[in-house]
Amino acid sequence: MNLKQRFLTQGILIFIGTILITSCVGFAYSYFCNLFNKFPVTSGIGEASVVVIENENIIYKNDDFSRIQVKEILMNVSIGNNYYIHENTKYSINTEDFSTVSGDKYNIINLNPIINVGNYYRNLMVLVFITFLIVFAVASIIVQKQNMKNIINPITNLTEETEKLRHGDLETAITDRGYGEIRDLERVVEQLRLQLKNSIYYEEKVDDNRKFLISSISHDLKTPVTSIRGYIDGVLDGVADTNEKKQYYLSKAVEKTKMINIMIEDLLLYSKLDLNQMPFEKEKVNVRKYVESCIEDSLAEFEGEDKSITFENELGDEVFVTIDLDKFNRVVQNIMDNAKRNIEKHSGQLKIVLRETNSSVIMEFKDNGKGIHKNDLPYVFERFYRADTARAVKGSSGLGLAIAKQIVEGLDGQIWAISEMDEGASIMISLKKVKRYEKDINY
Incomplete structure (x- = not known):
């Protein structure tokens, strides 16, 4: 019931x-x-x-009339006066x-008291008028008290709380x-307060992120x-006085420019990814074959540094997922x-394990390094987080795992770390299984 109907x-x-x-x-x-009165007042006639x-x-009388009063009554009748007053009652x-x-000879006298109906009405x-006013006033006071509690006071409080919002106080719940x-x-204003509070929070967070990005990029670059x-100055200043040194200095400079290029691309x-400006083009792939191809692509680099990759497949049948x-x-x-x-070289090993649940495929990338401290x-997975075990400066932009998290979550998967x-440390990825003949999905 709205307010108009309520009133x-x-x-x-x-x-x-x-009434x-x-x-x-x-x-x-x-x-x-x-x-x-033992008789109907509204009739105008008594007993x-x-x-x-x-x-x-x-010889008979049913009321307390004396002989003299009876003679007075008969005298009134004889002179044509048909009314008699006795004890303030007119008959x-x-x-x-x-x-x-x-x-x-018999005389029968009937005396009928005449009631003043006008006084009665x-x-x-x-009585009716006074009762109407009292009942109407009491009922109005009760109703207004309820309206004061349910309407007037909430409006007053809402006005005060809205004034606080206008002055920037977003902590007081409405x-x-x-x-x-x-x-x-009140609910709409409360939602507005929460949205304003969230917008300010995200604005501050974006501003902090911007400052953090600028600081991190400046540091890393x-x-x-x-x-x-330094390498170029070494060539120009003649420090590299042989062709071999010049070649070495210039190759190092090129290597550093590649590092800068990687950081900018990341x-x-x-x-x-953070602004959701990259669409995902998903297609169905066989998980086992996909991991095997990834290992094949990276195996030479690991062997070149005297490190190894092993693969362990615990999947029962062929399992498919949809990924970009x-x-x-x-x-x-x-x-x-x-x-x-x-x-480490010689003993360093990365083990990739595939396992499954009823609805998901789990990829585990487990290394035998120093591990990650629990703190x-x-x-x-946060960008530019500086921890020796989570991010080495050499050849890294500091965004690798943060990018991995954005992509996996964009594919409706999950990624986490245990160590x-x-x-050593393990990076775990969970992806939803799909049926072999399910259609590919493009976004």
Whole structure:
């Protein structure tokens, strides 16, 4: 029920209730008046008194009339006055005379008290009017008290709380204690407060991220740029005085420029992923064959550094997932490069294990490096997070695992890390299984 209907209903109920209560009081007044007077007041005529006279002797009377009063009554009748007043009561007089065969004369006098109906109705109207005013006032006060609680006070509180919002106080929650549209308005204002609070939070977070990105990029670019300048200055200043040294200095400068290029590419990729500006073109692939091809592509690099890759397949049958091949290749490559940087020569090993649940495929990339400290573990997928085991500076932009997380979650998967110090680290990826003949999905 909205406020308009509520006010209309209240007015109708107050009016009807007042009329009903007033009517009950009026009926009660009439009932008790008739009860105490032993005759219907509204008729205007009371209980009749009868006097019977035989040969001028009173032989019967049903009221306390004396002989003298009876003579006064008969005198009034003889002069044509048919009214008699006794004890502040006015009576109408009706007489009947007859004689018997034996010659006895009888007079029957009927005295009917005349009630002042005007006084009765006047008193009734006054009682009804006063009762109507009292009941109407009490009902209105009760209703207004409820309206004060459910409408007026919530509006006043909402006004004060909205004024706080206008001055930037977004911490005070707005409670929905009102009625109908007032409650809806309070809920809308509360949602507005939360949205404003979230927008300010995200604005501050974006600003902090921007500052953090600028600081991190400046820090990471400073080292290779300084190295490049040093190598070039070495050539120009004649430090590299032989062709072999010049070739060495220039090759190192080229290597540093490649590092800068990798960092810029990773930063652009991460920014696009973070802003959801990169569409995913998904296709169905066989997980086992896909992992085997990734291992084959990276095996030469691992062997070149005297490190090894092993593969363990625990899948029962052929299992398929839907992924964006180009982007997921970046995920696998980043994880494998990160593992390769953190394992030792000769004994360093990366083990890739495939297993499955009822609905998902689990890829585990487990290395036998130093592991990740438990304090660093929750942050390894954050951009530019600096931990020796999670990010080596050499050849890394610091965004590899952050990009991997963005891509995996964009493919509706999950990625997490588990590790114990001195026991290596494992990067886990969970992807939803699909049926072999399910259609490819492009986004």
